Amino acid sequence: MEFKINRNTFLDGIQKTLGIVEKKTTMPILNNVLLKIEDKKLRIIATDREISLISDYDAEIIEKGEITLSAKKLYEMVREIQGETIHISKSNNVVKVTCQRAAYKIPGLPADDFPSITDEKDVRINNIKGSILKDLISKTAFAMATDEMRKNLNGVLLEAISEGSNYLLRMVATDGHRLALAKQETSEPYPEMEKGIIIPRKGLMEVKRIIDENESVGFGLNKNMFIVKTENTLLKVSLVDADYPDYKRVIPAEKGIGVILDKESFLHALRRMNVVSSERYSGVILSLSEGKMTLNSTNLDVGEATEEIDITYSGEDVDVGFNVNYLIDSISVINDESILLEVGLGLKPSVIKKAEGDDFLCIVMPLKI
Amino acid sequence: MSKQLFSLHSWPRAIAHIDGDAFFTSCEEAIHPELKGKALITGGERGIVACASYPAKRLGIKRGVSLQDARKICPQLIILPSDYETYSLFSRRMFGIMRRFTPDVEEYSIDEAFTDITGMRRVLHSSYEEIALKMKKEIERELGITVSVGLSITKVLAKVASKHQKPAGMTIIRGRDIAEYLCNLPVEKIWGIGNATANYLAKMGIHHALEFARMPEKTVLQKFTKPGVEIWQELRGKSVYPVTPEEKSSYASISKTKTFAPPTSNADYLFAHLMRNMESACIKARRYFLSPQKIVVFLKKNDFNTVGSETKLSRPCACPMEFSGMIRNLFDSCYRPEDIYRATGVVLLDLEPDTNTQYTLFDDPLQAEKIKAIYNVADELGQKFGKHTLHLGCSHLIEKLGKGRRGTSTVREQTQLKGETRRRHLGLPLIHVKTQPSG
Numbered sequence: 001m002e003f004k005i006n007r008n009t010f011l012d013g014i015q016k017t018l019g020i021v022e023k024k025t026t027m028p029i030l031n032n033v034l035l036k037i038e039d040k041k042l043r044i045i046a047t048d049r050e051i052s053l054i055s056d057y058d059a060e061i062i063e064k065g066e067i068t069l070s071a072k073k074l075y076e077m078v079r080e081i082q083g084e085t086i087h088i089s090k091s092n093n094v095v096k097v098t099c100q101r102a103a104y105k106i107p108g109l110p111a112d113d114f115p116s117i118t119d120e121k122d123v124r125i126n127n128i129k130g131s132i133l134k135d136l137i138s139k140t141a142f143a144m145a146t147d148e149m150r151k152n153l154n155g156v157l158l159e160a161i162s163e164g165s166n167y168l169l170r171m172v173a174t175d176g177h178r179l180a181l182a183k184q185e186t187s188e189p190y191p192e193m194e195k196g197i198i199i200p201r202k203g204l205m206e207v208k209r210i211i212d213e214n215e216s217v218g219f220g221l222n223k224n225m226f227i228v229k230t231e232n233t234l235l236k237v238s239l240v241d242a243d244y245p246d247y248k249r250v251i252p253a254e255k256g257i258g259v260i261l262d263k264e265s266f267l268h269a270l271r272r273m274n275v276v277s278s279e280r281y282s283g284v285i286l287s288l289s290e291g292k293m294t295l296n297s298t299n300l301d302v303g304e305a306t307e308e309i310d311i312t313y314s315g316e317d318v319d320v321g322f323n324v325n326y327l328i329d330s331i332s333v334i335n336d337e338s339i340l341l342e343v344g345l346g347l348k349p350s351v352i353k354k355a356e357g358d359d360f361l362c363i364v365m366p367l368k369i
Numbered sequence: 370m371s372k373q374l375f376s377l378h379s380w381p382r383a384i385a386h387i388d389g390d391a392f393f394t395s396c397e398e399a400i401h402p403e404l405k406g407k408a409l410i411t412g413g414e415r416g417i418v419a420c421a422s423y424p425a426k427r428l429g430i431k432r433g434v435s436l437q438d439a440r441k442i443c444p445q446l447i448i449l450p451s452d453y454e455t456y457s458l459f460s461r462r463m464f465g466i467m468r469r470f471t472p473d474v475e476e477y478s479i480d481e482a483f484t485d486i487t488g489m490r491r492v493l494h495s496s497y498e499e500i501a502l503k504m505k506k507e508i509e510r511e512l513g514i515t516v517s518v519g520l521s522i523t524k525v526l527a528k529v530a531s532k533h534q535k536p537a538g539m540t541i542i543r544g545r546d547i548a549e550y551l552c553n554l555p556v557e558k559i560w561g562i563g564n565a566t567a568n569y570l571a572k573m574g575i576h577h578a579l580e581f582a583r584m585p586e587k588t589v590l591q592k593f594t595k596p597g598v599e600i601w602q603e604l605r606g607k608s609v610y611p612v613t614p615e616e617k618s619s620y621a622s623i624s625k626t627k628t629f630a631p632p633t634s635n636a637d638y639l640f641a642h643l644m645r646n647m648e649s650a651c652i653k654a655r656r657y658f659l660s661p662q663k664i665v666v667f668l669k670k671n672d673f674n675t676v677g678s679e680t681k682l683s684r685p686c687a688c689p690m691e692f693s694g695m696i697r698n699l700f701d702s703c704y705r706p707e708d709i710y711r712a713t714g715v716v717l718l719d720l721e722p723d724t725n726t727q728y729t730l731f732d733d734p735l736q737a738e739k740i741k742a743i744y745n746v747a748d749e750l751g752q753k754f755g756k757h758t759l760h761l762g763c764s765h766l767i768e769k770l771g772k773g774r775r776g777t778s779t780v781r782e783q784t785q786l787k788g789e790t791r792r793r794h795l796g797l798p799l800i801h802v803k804t805q806p807s808g
Binding site: 177365 | 683724725726727730731732734735738
């Protein structure tokens with residue numbers, strides 16, 4: 001195996017695998033990336049057996065072949081190389097990386113031991129604007145659980161729906177304490193997604209990385225794999241094989257007390273409350289009374305914060321407590337000037353959404369203080 | 370080497386450690402004077418020795434030996450069921466006597482306590498040695514049990530002292546005498562140094578307490594974490610562990626295990642027994658305003674192997690009614706009908722103060738609040754009419770089939786004074802003096 005490749009292209013290619021290769025694994029070869037010379041391209045493959053990334057890069061091919069090398073070490077080597085073109089050659093599982101007058105020798109493991117990763121040529125691929133998926137992810141990912149015990153919440157639910165003659169994609173995430181739901185219109189239906197799929201946290205982050213760099217991507221489903229495809233890259237993510245909880249029953253049937261708030265000023269007030277909160281006491285109490293909302297956060301270890309905001313309200317006095325971070329998270333992702341807070345009474349959940357439009361909502365369970 | 374001076378002052382602090390000698394059997398001897406001086410053990414209901422009297426210890430009967438083996442060693446051994454109620458009454462009185470001398474009494478366990486008597490010399494018109502001796506004398510005279518006293522300048526050293534001479538010993542380690550007492554003391558005998566640390570020290574060639582105490586500060590800071598450094602300081606006479614008279618209010622975990630007899634494979638009974646342990650553990654958690662987020666249950670088989678399982682709750686909760694269904698699942702995953710079990714147990718972990726409750730979206734908070742209210746009432750009833758007066762249906766079988774106590778019940782339980790019931794009786798130990806029939 002022997003080829004020459006542009007240094008920046010190669011560095012970029014290896015860097016993209018770093019999030020996937022396993023750091024702690026019982027199979028040492030999963031610390032490695034597979035370098036494979038195909039007709040006119042260098043193919044780099046990384047996998048942790050749940051997520052796999054196949055990317056092709058232009059290279060000047062001298063001799064065909066394949067080898068696996070430590071992703072981390074290879075990345076560090078290439079990062080420190082200064083020349084423009086890197087020359088790579090292999091003899092007896094030892095790879096020589098040379099550039100100008102510098103040379104590294106790095107022992108590799110044979111490619112035969114690497115898990116076989118197919119490139120799923122015959123899967124039906126739908127096209128979608130990257131911005132649509134990106135919007136859905138940024139509006140929901142914060143609500144994913146981080147609890148290893150509950151696998152089904154450790155990811156997002158993605159499902160295709162139709163409302164009237166419109167086709168939509170809906171993404172839902174919840175950690176049990178709050179639930180975020182976002183919708184985006186699409187130009188075509190995606191029938192295979194109607195049942196809904198659960199994309200795990202780590203895979204979702206890789207999907208996001210790809211769409212951050214590409215205007216338009218293709219996606220598809222094969223068995224229990226979610227596939228994202230661009231011109232040179234194929235990402236496969238194993239889906240979470242579990243039932244997503246029935247989130248629809250969590251959406252409050254009756255509306256709470258509606259309060260319209262200016263997003264930025266409310267957000268800043270909450271951040272001021274957050275200064276006195278700690279992991280143990282992260283509660284903020286919102287008190288509604290005629291014409292104003294009072295925020296109060298008290299922490300026995302730190303101190304107390306209070307603030308008043310003018311609102312349009314004329315009902316009875318109401319107190320409700322929340323984890324202040326849950327409010328901040330959900331309000332931060334709203335891209336509108338004003339938000340609507342629907343306060344649920346009697347320990348019922350509250351709803352946060354845009355003042356106009358229903359493409360996003362976040363349901364937050366109150367904190368009993 | 371034993372001449373090294375760790376402290377120039379004799380009494381920078383004065384801390385006494387008082388430790389009951391073979392406490393449970395001593396209590397039994399105190400209320401059954403005819404048993405004095407005999408080979409005697411308690412723990413009859415557990416099938417293993419919980420506490421052995423000194424005559425029994427001399428025969429080689431130690432804590433944890435099975436009754437079978439103990440009987441082999443000494444056929445005329447007197448085996449008594451544990452009477453924890455009486456022991457805790459003695460314990461309370463012992464601590465009460467210590468409090469006559471100083472308010473700083475830390476109840477470390479049922480039979481031992483630390484007291485800080487620094488600064489009490491003038492008030493009590495006595496030296497520290499005399500104060501400690503008076504405490505010892507009064508406990509022994511009033512309760513009829515013996516205790517070993519260690520007096521020194523830190524808690525760790527006081528504990529070294531009380532262990533130095535047992536039973537009924539009184540050992541004083543002044544600041545300038547520290548080295549003398551440490552030179553022959555194996556490190557694993559030091560309070561706070563367990564197996565792992567002792568092995569670690571052995572790797573550095575340190576086998577005796579004095580060698581440890583003489584290590585240079587730099588090395589100690591480098592090689593040990595905070596607890597190790599603190600023990601090192603205490604051994605050198607620098608008091609870092611204060612005597613804390615407050616009742617313990619923070620727990621890392623709460624556990625309840627109970628053995629029953631005869632061993633059984635009856636699933637309903639086992640589950641009732643397990644749930645009763647869960648109820649007891651949760652009562653304790655609620656008393657300290659704590660709620661566990663993680664729960665472990667285990668079943669102990671007759672061959673002493675244990676099977677267990679754990680679960681995480683969606684939120685911290687100390688009301689077993691809410692999660693009894695989950696416990697049922699855990700139980701089902703551990704229980705095999707072909708096995709015979711002798712004990713069940715639970716452990717509550719990840720305890721959090723139950724101040725703010727973050728309910729989850731999939732909860733029914735109103736239901737949960739109702740259950741909480743029920744447990745408030747249950748705890749009140751428990752205080753008035755005895756623990757478990759109001760209990761879950763799934764643990765009710767315990768009331769019908771009994772707790773499965775092994776052996777005979779204690780003399781105090783057999784003797785009900787007028788107006789007493791099994792659950793409610795006066796907190797008095799009964800003393801049984803055999804009198805010769807006249808004529």
